[in-house]
Each structure stands twice: as structure tokens, then as C-alpha cells.
Amino acid sequence: MRMSKMFSQTLREAPQAADCKGYEFLLRAGFIRQMGAGIFSLLPLGYRSTSKIENIIREEMDDLDGQEILMPLVNPADIWKETGRYYSIDKEMSRFNDRTGRDMVLAMTHEEDATSLGRSEINSYKKLPQLVYQIQTKWRDDPRPRAGLIRVREFTMKDSYSFDRDQAGLDEQYKKHYASYFRIFSKAGLPVIVVGADSGMMGGKVSHEYMYLSPIGEDTIMTCSECGYTANRQVAQFKKEYFKEEPKEMEKIETPDCKTIEALCKFLNIEQRQTCKAVFMVATFINDKTGEEEEKLVVAQIRGDLDVEESKLQNVLKANSLRPAHEEEITAAGIVPGFGSAIGCSPKAIVIVDDSVAKSNNLVSGANEAGYHLTNTNFKRDYTGKVADIASARDGFKCIDCGHTLTQNKGVEVGNIFQLGTRYSEAMNCYFTDIDGKAKPVVMGSYGIGVGRLLACLAEEYNDERGLSLPISVAPYQVHFVSLMKDQSIGDKIYADLKAAGVDVLYDDRKGSAGVKFADADLIGLPIRITLGNKSYKEGKAEIKLRSNLDESFSYSLDTLVDDVKNEIKKLQDEITANIVVKELD
């Protein structure tokens, strides 16, 4: 491609919206342009990169015997009603009516579509296992798009769906994806870690997320450097200390103005772990069949030194959503905010008790009376509720597996794998006849990778003060050929030779000054740069530099230039291949 004919232009200054490096450079280099909140166009450079990413993904999916398909973006609402997600997913899914008034949706993921295809194509165990995948546009009306391509509303996703005869089959396909994703991210050059995850709206049990660790990430990852335990904070467990004592008699004491745990501890001169904190939430339950909603007040009891992890609480409740309760909702249940507890409030509210509370004794709780607390409260004796782990893991807490210290990091989720089981096949009647003649639900899995998000993460990982420096596997072109010659025909000739040799080359044939060309080359950041100047040309030479190390340059004879460049390309590609790290699921 000749730069003189390139559609996009580079920007010398970063648009205001660019709040992180990767986003700034993608904009400035002309990879992407914004159309609206969370809506972007990919310009030629950006599209070439995402196409390369997609092809890496294709290679790996095909390697798993995946078959590429394309499912529709617009779905009749019927299939979403069958699984109940038409009702359980809120405004994030966009809905509309077609001209006849039929309910339609924009598919935000394709479990329903895939299951629908599964039930039409798979009828016998002989057809299993199967794996289909697609690379397709998703629309999710996210309430808060952020950080360029990191969190958008319209995006391209690779999603694959596995169909198996039984759990063992699913385990097999899940395991293959687990390893395959490492290959994909390695080939693209993105360092990731895999973490145990919350399956969220997908349902199902086992799931993992692939995280690119970065301060711009929105997820919090807990890791143990000692034993390798990693988990999204939403599900991360940790070793809690319990404080067993002989239960003492409960007593009501006056605690004026002690509306917070801190104030209470200060007033009574006790430690936070000697208190029990009540957190009031409202859970929404949606009936999968009818779409009817029901709200219930939830009292989460947790020890004063810990915090509630809302995702865990929501999972325990099997609620569709969870939000903090309003003051009126709390008082309506006879609870006094600031002095509240589960004591005496059931059955008006669902009580969930963290095991930190259940296994500790003589905690100070609210008395549900303004200005008063109860000392020596004990679970079971003084109140009941469902015991579960609903505590949020924090930096410095103890690893559940080995007891060493957990550290927390921010991460961006670039891929996920879910064991769906039979949640969708049962709901949508996707059954096959097994060898024993019995109809059984197909056991499914679903696996996603955000293509644009992957590019955004790569841009974040590979940049310096001058611009991008993407790995050769995903850079829009392999080579940037900068000609500084007055005589265009010389550059044209070399460009033609490079192209003829199959080199993926961007040729700066513009009339501009050297500075502009170098600055643009730095910004776009193609991995290999050839510079042809008057001086070197007279000596029959051209200069080659790597974007990853601009300080070093190599002089090559023009006679062998094409082969030398091909060698450099191969070296960089081999480097990536050599650095493929694959982790297997045990």
C-alpha cells in the first residue's frame, strides 16, 4: 500500500477523549475512529490488524475441528423466550418489532441460535461431538462504554459452541479450548493469565476468564504468587480466621451515634472482627417463563472486618439482579439503618450469613433500635439464615489453597470459556438419541474472544512515547518502507520487488519531509522499517531498523534487500512461535 493513497490520516495531537495510551495511539495512527459512545469504525490499518487476529483465531479453531459458520445478528425473540433470557436480560439487549409487529432482538451472544441449530442438525450420538464457531458482530447496549475499544457496545467476537454427548465430552472440548486460547493469545503476542470466574448471565457452572493484566482493566484479579491460585474477585475465595468462644448472654447496650462499624468499634473499644455488619440489598427475581419480576429485601450478615462481595451474594441468592436497598425499604422491614441486623427481621427479608459470622461468637450487632446495639449475638441461637461465603477477597488476604498472601491486580477480560451443560439444550429441547435409544440433552459449552478488545489490549501493551509497536503477527503490515529519494522511480522499483516477493509492505512514497515520514512510521509502528536515502542509495545500500529498537540500525545491500527483509520477517515470526506458552487444564 502506498501511503500517498492511504484513506486515513495520522493525527499530530491526541483527541480529548483518548484517556489511555493504547487508545490514543490507535486514534492518532489512524486505526480507528469513533462514531458514537462505544461505537467505532475500523479504518484500513485497524481492520488489517483485526483481520490478522481473526485469522490467528481461525487457525486455532480449525485445529480443534471447529467449523466456521455465521449466525444472524437479528433474532426472532421466540428463541430467547424459550430460554427465559428474553426476560432475565435487561436493557442491555436491544429489542424491536419487525413490520408485522413480531418481537425481535439483536443477539448479544448466540447460545440460543447455536442451540436452535443444534436441535435441527444433531439427532444422534453419532453426530457428536461437534464444534461450530463464528466471528461476528455483537451489539450490547452497555450502560457505560469506556476506554476506546476496551469496552464498547458494538464489537466483533469469536464465539464457539461445543455439543457433546456427556460431561466427559464437554470436559474434553473445554480442555482443548483452555489450551487453544493460550496459543491464540501467544500468537497475537498478548500476555494473559487464566482465572476462575463467575459465569454471570451465561448460567452454567465451570468457567474461566483470560485476563490481560493492566491498570486500565475493570476486573479485579486475586492471585497467589506461592501456589498459583488465581480468581476473579467476584468468585475469589480466601482463608478466613474464625474466633470461637463460649457463647455469652446477649445484652442490649446504648451506643449513641454509632452508625458505622468504625464508630462502634471506637466507642466500645473493640476490634472490627468482634462486630457483625448487616448489609441491606434488594434482589430481583425474574420468572423465566412469564417474565414476572419479584423484589425481595436481603440482609447480608458479615463480620465487621470483611466486606460483602455482591457477585457472590447474587449467586447464592440465584437472583437476576441486586442493588443496594433504599432507606424506606429497610425501615419497612422493621430495620433501623445504622443500627440494623438480621435479628428479629425474618421472615420479612432473606437472611444470608457469611461463614465468618456463623463460625464466630459473641459479635456486636445492631439492635434494630436507634442508638442501641446488642452484644454477644450468636448465629443460630439468636437468628437464622442461609450460611454461605459472600465475603470479598482483598489485597493481603490469605490464599484459600496454601495460606500465603493474595495480591490483587486489575485485568481486562479478553476471552472466556463456559461449561453451559444442559441449561440451553434442555430449555430449547435440543436432544439426541444415545446408543441406548434414550433421548438425552446435548451437553454444551460456549467460548468467546473479543477481537477488538484484543487489539486494544495489544495497543496498550505495545507502545512507547512515539507510538505503537505491535507484534508482526498482528501489525497491519510487516514492513514500512520509507523512501526519502527525490527520484520516486527508485523507491517504486524496490516497492514492486518487495510486493512481488510476497512482503506485506506499506510504502511511504509521499513528497513530505523525512521528519514527517519517520514520525508517522514511529506512530503506526510497523515492526520492520526500511529506509532508503540518497546517501545510502549511492552506496547501494538501504537501512533496516526494528520498531522495537529504533536505536540500532543495519545496513543492507540493495541487491539482497528483498531476501534480507524476508529473513528479518521470518526471525520475528519465529520469535513469536518460540514464545508460545500453553497452559493445560489439569
Place this chain on the structure above:
RNA sequence: CGGGAUGUCGCCUAGCGGCUAUGGCGCCUGCUUUGGGAGCAGGAUAUCGGAGGUUCGAGUCCUCUCAUCCCGACCA
């Protein structure tokens, strides 16, 4: 959906009730220049996000509205 901020040319930006709305980059023309965003000369481009209002007079003040960004809620 709550809190905050910002909308002036393709991008960045000046303006703080008063004349024809700054300047830089980019763009166009010509000449010069050609190894790190070069110089000179000339040129084009803005219904100041939109609607209403206050005022003799509004980019500037007020009201509403729209859009975008940030924090939170939320989220793969």
C-alpha cells in the same frame, strides 16, 4: 440510573456581556527544502452542539434539550 465535567473548522485551542470569533496543526496554490513533525508567500474552512429566553447587544448569562467523556452503579 446517580455524581462530576466538557461541547468554538478535520484535530488541538484562545475567548470570561461589546467592533468582522483567536492561534497552531492539518488542507489548497506557488517557490524553496529533503535523514527526525522544515521555511517563505498566499488561500479556503466555524450557522460557537441544538432550542428557547434575558439584554440595546449573547460563543460568553439563564432554562430546557442533545451529545461525548470521567467516577460510581452495571457489565462479557
